[in-house]
Amino acid sequence: MIKVAINGYGTIGKRVADAVAAQPDMEVIGVSKTSVSSEAYIAKERGYPLYIADLSKKSAFEKAGIEVAGDVDAMLKAADIVVDATPGGVGEKNRPIYERLGKKAIFQGGEEHEVAGFSFNAHANYKEAAGKQFARVVSCNTTGLVRLIHALDQAFGVQRVRAVMVRRGADPDDIKRGPIDAIVLNPATIPSHHGPDVQTVLPQINIVTLAMIVPTTFMHMHSIQADLKTATTRDEVLAVFENHSRIGLIRKATGIKSNAQLREYTQDLGRPRTDLWENGVFEESVSVLDGKEFYCFQAIHQEADVIPENIDCIRALMGTVKDPEESIRMTNEALGLVA
Ligand code: NAD
Structure with missing residues (x-):
């Protein structure tokens, strides 16, 4: 099972987390939030371990009845790969952290192409992701x-x-x-x-x-x-x-x-x-x-079309499924995507 961390549990991150959880070959090992919100409650509801950027806010989460598993660094260390779904520009700041920890990471379309150096779409260039540390799923x-x-x-x-x-x-x-x-x-x-x-x-x-x-x-x-x-x-x-x-x-x-x-x-x-x-x-x-x-x-649909692409990008970077069509089929089947 590929251990996936989702850094930034917002519009895109919460959808990626559910899509990862639906796949037969990957699991959500944690999601991260910066502050208490309705999304933090949903993470708890779904059973995703919740990590926070700033541990000094731990008591605010606990007061709201939300257990904190640790800080973002701990989450990243436990992951095989990180899906960075933080707001545009934050991913660029996170990149050195992923480099330091030697973790593969997927950035989103709010980042410049140069942040990953490789922009991804499953049908167009899946095989080119092989062996890379970083990719960016385009907007x-x-x-x-x-x-x-x-x-x-x-x-x-x-x-x-x-x-x-x-x-x-x-x-x-x-x-x-x-x-x-x-x-x-x-x-x-x-x-x-x-x-x-x-x-x-x-x-x-x-x-x-x-x-x-x-x-x-x-x-x-x-x-x-x-x-x-x-x-x-x-x-x-x-x-x-x-x-x-x-x-x-x-x-x-x-x-x-x-x-x-x-x-x-x-x-x-x-x-x-x-x-x-x-x-x-x-x-x-x-x-x-x-x-x-x-x-x-x-x-x-701005909130949705990039979600299956993130899932395929995980397999493409990890190198676990070589054939794009096979990954696309697995992703679509797990999501219930019937075109
Ligand atoms: P969002 O604001 O809905 O969610 C971002 C999440 O990241 C929030 O939960 C926030 O609490 C968290 N966060 C903020 N700073 C953080 C930090 N330093 N560390 C960890 N978490 C942090 O944003 P979104 O709409 O999901 O966008 C995320 C990325 O996806 C952006 O690059 C965006 O351009 C891209 N994108 C968005 C859409 C869209 O329509 N919403 C579509 C495609 C791509």
Whole structure:
């Protein structure tokens, strides 16, 4: 069993912990929090040993009825690998600690590529992780783009991509962020950082991205145009997406045309935390003009799509499963991800 520590038990960390616990070949040996919160209660509820960054706060946790297993250093020492899901920029500060302890670590998309020196996506570059100490699972938007672009590139060759990201303003629990009544250019300059971020995984792809933020909390919406190298048909593209284990087609017959309806659907499916782990590509939007001009809309659940990628990244760095398809299959099966 791979012993996994989750440093930072927030939006991403708590999901990674549950996903690790669901796998047959790994276990959660601890999660960390900086202060008492509802998430600390959930860690207790789930039976995950809770470690804290600053032991002087131990009594505050104990007063709240939450047992503290020790400090973060003790947790890291007991782990084979660490998933660092601390807020953007903290991972960079943690890297020297992982170096000192000689621990493998996975950073998240809030860190720069250089923090790990290797950016990961299971379908695109799983095998390249072999033997590395560090990897970074690219952000939610980048993961969504990489999955779709890589699938198109494998099947038809991609000449160039132009994409617009309509981003959620805040995560559902985030009461401090907005906007609540605006559409914010993010940034006003072109390109947004997403295109260069895609190139950290797919350096050969010519891509320009634009982004804006809107008042919604559940999912980003991507509008994607790609010029393909080989002429194809809409049906052939749909077949590629149908055969991809992390791209889900949102069928016309469902009547789903928004993030809100999609959320209702994932809720009705009984998905944990309403998580949509796969790209939600709107079937109706998939279009191929003149054989080589591809278009689509896709929904990306910001809290969820990176979770299976973190699980595959654990196996890829540990070298326990060599075949990407085998790891992806194991992860999907354990999560209940059926595209
Ligand atoms: P979050 O704020 O929800 O959670 C971060 C957790 O880390 C909190 O529990 C906090 O208490 C803890 N923490 C803070 N400082 C710490 C420290 N020094 N040591 C240990 N724990 C500490 O953040 P998040 O949204 O889960 O984001 C985590 C990372 O994942 C970031 O890099 C972010 O960019 C990336 N990411 C976030 C999303 C998203 O939509 N939320 C999507 C993809 C990737």
